[in-house]
Amino acid sequence: xxxxxxxxxxxxxxxxxxxxxxxxxxxxxxxxxxxxxxxxxxxxxxxxxxxxxxxxxxxxxxxxxxxxxxxxxxxxxxxxxxxxxxxxxxxxxxxxxxxxx
Numbered sequence: 825x826x827x828x829x830x831x832x833x834x835x836x837x838x839x840x841x842x843x844x845x846x847x848x849x850x851x852x853x854x855x856x857x858x859x860x861x862x863x864x865x866x867x868x869x870x871x872x873x874x875x876x877x878x879x880x881x882x883x884x885x886x887x888x889x890x891x892x893x894x895x896x897x898x899x900x901x902x903x904x905x906x907x908x909x910x911x912x913x914x915x916x917x918x919x920x921x922x923x924x925x
Contacts (some may be wrong), residue, residue, distance in 0.1 A: 850924050851902035855882055862886070862909050865921040866894075869880055873898060892917055 855873045858893065863871045866886065873884035873896065882898040894911035901907070906924020913919075 846924075848903060849909045851880070851905050852901045853900070853907070858900070858907055860898065861907065862921070864899060865923055866893070866896075866909065866911055866912075866919045871896065873903045886911060888913075890917050892901055894919065 827877045850858070855875065857915045859871045860864075862868070862873070863886070863914040866888075868886040868888050872886065873882040875881070879889075880900045880902070882896075882900070883906050884896050886894045886896050888894070892913040892915045894913045894917075896909060896911045898907055898909040901924075904924060906922060909920060911919040
């Protein structure tokens, strides 16, 4: 194999990993994708998350079917390929969960 072929192969593998590997890593998901997972995992009917000042942390609010409103904090861990969340309700309920590989 020539140097050109080796370089091209290396670049293609790197590009595939960067595009495909990160997509399956909840620790690197964008906020809208995290919202979908937390919505299902916490059994909420509404959720809005946005990046916090701390890297890898999303914060926001959510609501369940009974109308209880939650303050939500989600921590993303790219190395562990997971997210975990904690939600504190205005009626005293707490929810937490973990999703990842």
